[in-house]
Amino acid sequence: MREFCVRVVQARWFEPLMIGLIVFNGVLIGLETSASIEARYGSLLHFGNDLILTVFIIEAAFKIIAVAPRFSRYFGNGWNLFDFSIVVLSLIPATGDFALVARLVRVLRVLRLISTVPQLRLIVSTLVRSIPGMGHVLLLLSVLFYIYGIIGFHLFREPDPEHWGTLGAALLTLFQLVTLDDWFNILAKAREAHGWAWIYFVSFIVIGTFVVMNLFIAIVINNLQDSKLHQLEELRAAPSRQEILAELERTRHALTQLEAKLGALPDAAPAAPGREKVHTPAT
Numbered sequence: 001m002r003e004f005c006v007r008v009v010q011a012r013w014f015e016p017l018m019i020g021l022i023v024f025n026g027v028l029i030g031l032e033t034s035a036s037i038e039a040r041y042g043s044l045l046h047f048g049n050d051l052i053l054t055v056f057i058i059e060a061a062f063k064i065i066a067v068a069p070r071f072s073r074y075f076g077n078g079w080n081l082f083d084f085s086i087v088v089l090s091l092i093p094a095t096g097d098f099a100l101v102a103r104l105v106r107v108l109r110v111l112r113l114i115s116t117v118p119q120l121r122l123i124v125s126t127l128v129r130s131i132p133g134m135g136h137v138l139l140l141l142s143v144l145f146y147i148y149g150i151i152g153f154h155l156f157r158e159p160d161p162e163h164w165g166t167l168g169a170a171l172l173t174l175f176q177l178v179t180l181d182d183w184f185n186i187l188a189k190a191r192e193a194h195g196w197a198w199i200y201f202v203s204f205i206v207i208g209t210f211v212v213m214n215l216f217i218a219i220v221i222n223n224l225q226d227s228k229l230h231q232l233e234e235l236r237a238a239p240s241r242q243e244i245l246a247e248l249e250r251t252r253h254a255l256t257q258l259e260a261k262l263g264a265l266p267d268a269a270p271a272a273p274g275r276e277k278v279h280t281p282a283t
Contacts, residue, residue: 029107126220145174
């Protein structure tokens, strides 16, 4: 049984099949948001969701059996735990008080696409690795917001109390400036009281948007290289005993098939008359 599960999990068609089912499940969940489609094909959509959930349960069971008895190889992997948790939470009955929770958990199945596609796993691991470095950039950005927020409160609270009337409103306005959303109209109101207000706005946008945001990009790119190196180290890791045995089993199976094909071939045909090789005596 374990060898069969190993062959299935390591088959070339297994991962593409799972990716296709995850995408198809996402389509079914999206169709459920349409009232007309839900009224006409609701039972069919629910049956499709239940069928896909059953396949996901079988997938998790096959992966667990494939690594038996060393179950830590499955549960010690963060992505496997992520997939297993989503499958377990999907078993919540969609009735009564848990109906809303069950629908929300069903949407989380689409997140399994991240753990299935290696490129998406690389991006997520890069973002996780970037969190410690981003903390210092966020601290710098918070100091910048605080200083500019107090300055903006004292300068522009009278001509534009909606955006600068309180410190909280000023901080929200600065966040809007960082996103470059309608910043020119805010600047126009500020220039009615102070003609040089553009210095305040331009300096904050340059520092906050183009400098600090580029620091975020630099941190992510730096950690992207680290994530790629980490993946290469995992690929270079020595194979386990189970992996070697599985590879030997696949090789033996391939040799058996090759021997069967060679045995089915007819014997070589004799050479045509007059085409025999002529041996000349040595002189």
